Amino acid sequence: MESKVVASFEEAVAGVEDGSSILVAGFGEPGSPHNLVAALYEQGATELTLIANGAGMTRDDGVITTGNLVEEKRVRRVVLAFTASTHPSRRTPLEELNEAGEIEAQITPQGTLAERIRAGGAGIPAFFTPAGVGTEVAEGKEHREFGGRTYVLEEAIVADYALIRCWKADTFGNLVFRRSQRNFNPIMAMAADCTLVEAEEVVEVGELDPDLIHTPGIFVQRVVSIPEAGGILQAPPLAMFSGRPRS
Amino acid sequence: MESKVVASFEEAVAGVEDGSSILVAGFGEPGSPHNLVAALYEQGATELTLIANGAGMTRDDGVITTGNLVEEKRVRRVVLAFTASTHPSRRTPLEELNEAGEIEAQITPQGTLAERIRAGGAGIPAFFTPAGVGTEVAEGKEHREFGGRTYVLEEAIVADYALIRCWKADTFGNLVFRRSQRNFNPIMAMAADCTLVEAEEVVEVGELDPDLIHTPGIFVQRVVSIPEAGGILQAPPLAMFSGRPRS
Amino acid sequence: MSVEAKRLTRDLMAARLAAEFEDGWVVNLGVGMPTRCSDFVPEDRTIIFHSENGVIGYGRNATVEEATPYVVNGGAQPVLLTPFASIVHHSDAFAIIRRGLLDVAVLGAYEAAANGDFANWRISGRKGGGIGGAMDLAVGARQVFLLLEHTTRDGRPRLLERCALPLTAAGVVTLVMTDLGLFEPAGDSFRLREIAPGFTVDDVQQLTGAPVVPAADLSEVTV
Amino acid sequence: MSVEAKRLTRDLMAARLAAEFEDGWVVNLGVGMPTRCSDFVPEDRTIIFHSENGVIGYGRNATVEEATPYVVNGGAQPVLLTPFASIVHHSDAFAIIRRGLLDVAVLGAYEAAANGDFANWRISGRKGGGIGGAMDLAVGARQVFLLLEHTTRDGRPRLLERCALPLTAAGVVTLVMTDLGLFEPAGDSFRLREIAPGFTVDDVQQLTGAPVVPAADLSEVTV
Numbered sequence: 009m010e011s012k013v014v015a016s017f018e019e020a021v022a023g024v025e026d027g028s029s030i031l032v033a034g035f036g037e038p039g040s041p042h043n044l045v046a047a048l049y050e051q052g053a054t055e056l057t058l059i060a061n062g063a064g065m066t067r068d069d070g071v072i073t074t075g076n077l078v079e080e081k082r083v084r085r086v087v088l089a090f091t092a093s094t095h096p097s098r099r100t101p102l103e104e105l106n107e108a109g110e111i112e113a114q115i116t117p118q119g120t121l122a123e124r125i126r127a128g129g130a131g132i133p134a135f136f137t138p139a140g141v142g143t144e145v146a147e148g149k150e151h152r153e154f155g156g157r158t159y160v161l162e163e164a165i166v167a168d169y170a171l172i173r174c175w176k177a178d179t180f181g182n183l184v185f186r187r188s189q190r191n192f193n194p195i196m197a198m199a200a201d202c203t204l205v206e207a208e209e210v211v212e213v214g215e216l217d218p219d220l221i222h223t224p225g226i227f228v229q230r231v232v233s234i235p236e237a238g239g240i241l242q243a244p245p246l247a248m249f250s251g252r253p254r255s
Numbered sequence: 256m257e258s259k260v261v262a263s264f265e266e267a268v269a270g271v272e273d274g275s276s277i278l279v280a281g282f283g284e285p286g287s288p289h290n291l292v293a294a295l296y297e298q299g300a301t302e303l304t305l306i307a308n309g310a311g312m313t314r315d316d317g318v319i320t321t322g323n324l325v326e327e328k329r330v331r332r333v334v335l336a337f338t339a340s341t342h343p344s345r346r347t348p349l350e351e352l353n354e355a356g357e358i359e360a361q362i363t364p365q366g367t368l369a370e371r372i373r374a375g376g377a378g379i380p381a382f383f384t385p386a387g388v389g390t391e392v393a394e395g396k397e398h399r400e401f402g403g404r405t406y407v408l409e410e411a412i413v414a415d416y417a418l419i420r421c422w423k424a425d426t427f428g429n430l431v432f433r434r435s436q437r438n439f440n441p442i443m444a445m446a447a448d449c450t451l452v453e454a455e456e457v458v459e460v461g462e463l464d465p466d467l468i469h470t471p472g473i474f475v476q477r478v479v480s481i482p483e484a485g486g487i488l489q490a491p492p493l494a495m496f497s498g499r500p501r502s
Numbered sequence: 503m504s505v506e507a508k509r510l511t512r513d514l515m516a517a518r519l520a521a522e523f524e525d526g527w528v529v530n531l532g533v534g535m536p537t538r539c540s541d542f543v544p545e546d547r548t549i550i551f552h553s554e555n556g557v558i559g560y561g562r563n564a565t566v567e568e569a570t571p572y573v574v575n576g577g578a579q580p581v582l583l584t585p586f587a588s589i590v591h592h593s594d595a596f597a598i599i600r601r602g603l604l605d606v607a608v609l610g611a612y613e614a615a616a617n618g619d620f621a622n623w624r625i626s627g628r629k630g631g632g633i634g635g636a637m638d639l640a641v642g643a644r645q646v647f648l649l650l651e652h653t654t655r656d657g658r659p660r661l662l663e664r665c666a667l668p669l670t671a672a673g674v675v676t677l678v679m680t681d682l683g684l685f686e687p688a689g690d691s692f693r694l695r696e697i698a699p700g701f702t703v704d705d706v707q708q709l710t711g712a713p714v715v716p717a718a719d720l721s722e723v724t725v
Numbered sequence: 726m727s728v729e730a731k732r733l734t735r736d737l738m739a740a741r742l743a744a745e746f747e748d749g750w751v752v753n754l755g756v757g758m759p760t761r762c763s764d765f766v767p768e769d770r771t772i773i774f775h776s777e778n779g780v781i782g783y784g785r786n787a788t789v790e791e792a793t794p795y796v797v798n799g800g801a802q803p804v805l806l807t808p809f810a811s812i813v814h815h816s817d818a819f820a821i822i823r824r825g826l827l828d829v830a831v832l833g834a835y836e837a838a839a840n841g842d843f844a845n846w847r848i849s850g851r852k853g854g855g856i857g858g859a860m861d862l863a864v865g866a867r868q869v870f871l872l873l874e875h876t877t878r879d880g881r882p883r884l885l886e887r888c889a890l891p892l893t894a895a896g897v898v899t900l901v902m903t904d905l906g907l908f909e910p911a912g913d914s915f916r917l918r919e920i921a922p923g924f925t926v927d928d929v930q931q932l933t934g935a936p937v938v939p940a941a942d943l944s945e946v947t948v
Contacts, residue, residue, distance in 0.1 A: 035801065094855040117856050122816040188796050214585035217467075219433060226550060336632070354628075366596030425809070434583075440591070465811050473821065
């Protein structure tokens, strides 16, 4: 069987068309595919739809984020759990474009977002969930009672591409995530037609315990080894500590 | 934190009330909770609802199955992917009771069954699926088109108890399954109010890799060590080979 | 029908159908005859066998010595794992099916119809049945191949214009392998692509409940 | 208000709320002040901290030396794992929430209402917002505790009869910790259970947008 490993991040994102929909995994730093996002930024595709937890932030330490894609107006639509800062003093490029009506921003509760993606990856077109009932996000959606409780109908999300970061991958595309790295990665890998992976280490088939593999290789199309492709292994942490001095 | 380990299978099934709904995991031999099923058989609860892949077969090698519960009319309702034999020459107790109108037997496609259980475990009350559209099992159910394809609405399954078999458990109830043992076990563990586990080995907390745990302990109420409780570690295989002589 | 004509063996049928699998395909094999197919993959191809219980990437059936109680296929028979194997739970195994990742599902059947319908879950006159994963596989897989005996034990045809038994799925079957040949449902007839050695088209037609139309390049079944 | 009266520190607020957690509870801590609670669990109790990213069973916040890029809480801050920890993916993390396995979700808020409503996802006058996991947590957890400053930066009350901002969820809040005390939404008023040392009920009432009713056993906030 042919190996799914490609030599560079450029090669991994080659062919991403203008107008593509793209799932970008990660929650905070862990599991964020910084190298694939940077390669997509260089690649030039535009008119994108981004589906992620958030896509607001840009960084000043040289690390490219989806915020840069938004800032340069390469994104026409986002589906996120965070479309604006929760701090009054901060504003993101996304928020400014959204207020100017230059981007379509759909906000969705994070659990609903995760379940919509999981449903997309599972061939389930729609499901009922209790989250958001009685709030703005449920307005205009179908409501129904089950067992005396009210739920809202939400539709699945599928996408053309998923950008994934993992700990170990084999050449067949079987993936293992380490700790909090897992987050959205396995469900996004399921929901995309073409799943692109940056791996901290690539091993031969047979080296990963089948019981430990979090994402079967049949969901994966291309794999890049971060060290071999010369990528960023760990981005510098942002302000991640709670502020209490600890020692 | 208190250990969830109990000393015997009897103790594990103590308190199962008449009229309870019970998820029984397993697919073929792997992951089948033979010891808990036998203990439930001894325990005496009746008027049960059984949810499983199948519940038809009884065995003649002394191993108690859910078929024995059915045969002794302890079950008033089953939800299964197999309610009758697919071989004309075989007949099960379930089939005979079903034809006599003495049991309520709901048949559901296996993928729909798995997804209904997973939905129950995930707090999703209902979802649409393509399986069964245009067949008897979709009759009387709500149909709807998404993206030009027709789907049928299916409701979640939750239950009072789940009977689970695993490879390793820790005293907190974190579970690891080995190979095909996994099958229905993790989703059934999620969907029950009280999840009872027979483990081939019980270890201390901290001995299982958090990345390898298939079922978090928060889903588990009681754990029995099969060797310590003197249970059947492996039931004798039934006719499992394909019939082609191999050597 | 010549005196020496023998129907194809189960192994031959499985082997012929396995020869249809293309390199890299994801394939699910149903309970019964279909599970034999993983023993007959041509050596130049890698097939990713998927089973309902969550084993992705198993190989041939295990011998008695090789068998473990931990690795079984969708027919609950011991099989070997490939080096690229991974395991998921039952719900994710069917997620893979509905998501459309299976190139083919090979299923047994009681009846196959010329319009692509098939029936494999309820025996005539019985209450209840055994659906297993068939309905999910039938609507999820890109193609559905059937593997069944051409006639019932009492000689009635299983290949029909329309199914008499309750359907498993409508209009999904693309290839039918029986002990008399290889067929394609063609709407109102079955197109006969390959025929069991020693049988004539007329022999086959007499045992079939729908018109049989031989392909222009009709050949004998060989593996 | 006496000159020496000082509002409670963030650590004190977090510690007081953490003292409400009972042994064995499953607890989710929201972004911001709530994530501090895992640093203040009373020593005689084991709390199972759950986070949206799928970490089940983390402990206190990590020091700079202890931090790894692999283990973070729902606020993306480095934390330590407990020995009973396990990891699931995002969808299963929310399955746990909706399934009702959380004893409490501790959330930050812009506004808390006497009727148990709260608002924490959109700032007044802005388009868009940050829902995060709050709406799932608010409807899934058995109880919702809020941890917020009693007033805005410009001194307006955050505890109101009814929320002015778009709701995160209606009627779910059971306990509210502010830098002035510990409150229970009571329908049309807030029941004041504990008060920050040095403040009077009247002080608190003046900074609150709904009636404040002191509990019969009102005491000072202590940890």
